[in-house]
Amino acid sequence: MLGKFEDLVEKASEMGLKAYFLKAGDIPIENRIALKCAYGCRGYGKRLSCPPHIMSIDEFRKVIEEYSSALLLIDECDTTGIKDVLEAWSGLRKDSFHKMFELEQEAFREGFTFAHLLRPGSCNECKVCNLEKCVKPEMRRFAPEAVGINIQKAMEGAGLVLEFCKPEKTSCVGILLLE
Numbered sequence: 001m002l003g004k005f006e007d008l009v010e011k012a013s014e015m016g017l018k019a020y021f022l023k024a025g026d027i028p029i030e031n032r033i034a035l036k037c038a039y040g041c042r043g044y045g046k047r048l049s050c051p052p053h054i055m056s057i058d059e060f061r062k063v064i065e066e067y068s069s070a071l072l073l074i075d076e077c078d079t080t081g082i083k084d085v086l087e088a089w090s091g092l093r094k095d096s097f098h099k100m101f102e103l104e105q106e107a108f109r110e111g112f113t114f115a116h117l118l119r120p121g122s123c124n125e126c127k128v129c130n131l132e133k134c135v136k137p138e139m140r141r142f143a144p145e146a147v148g149i150n151i152q153k154a155m156e157g158a159g160l161v162l163e164f165c166k167p168e169k170t171s172c173v174g175i176l177l178l179e
Contacts, residue, residue, distance in 0.1 A: 004112070015099045017100065018069045019158075024069055027064060029061055029147070030150050033150055034077055048129055056147055060148065071103075073100050073173065075096035076169055085170055093172050107178060112178045119141040119174050
């Protein structure tokens with residue numbers, strides 16, 4: 001199985017992603033992270049891949065117990081020439097998601113039957129989400145933060161530092177659950 005993980009890490013690298021192995025049980029899940037969604041995100045409730053439309057943090061805790069491993073995925077974007085990084089954020093994370101989604105599909109083909117990606121940021125595949133029924137359900141994924149994952153601590157566990165407010169570099173972070 002280790003060879004399959006190494007193959008995924010190599011594939012991620014070829015796609016411009018950095019990948020770090022995590023034990024699924026070591027991924028920090030905290031109730032307080034939900035505060036950032038409910039009381040800090042202007043998209044709260046506006047997408048089917050965001051709270052309150054997704055599983056609860058407690059439900060996710062049960063799900064993650066069924067996984068043994070994960071890859072922390074980081075797409076570092078050079079934003080030195082971008083005047084407004086917040087304005088560019090939507091496009092950056094969409095591009096990153098597409099790479100990470102391709103890696104999820106590769107993981108499935110490699111035998112990780114239950115591979116599931118937690119995407120960087122909220123879903124933005126559609127300009128406006130159809131809150132009645134997802135029109136792209138095969139691509140519907142939620143962000144790690146939406147289910148309480150503390151990305152900063154997860155990165156620290158991998159020996160990395162999550163840097164905020166760096167206008168020259170923006171990191172899009174996702175987690176690929178593997179079993």
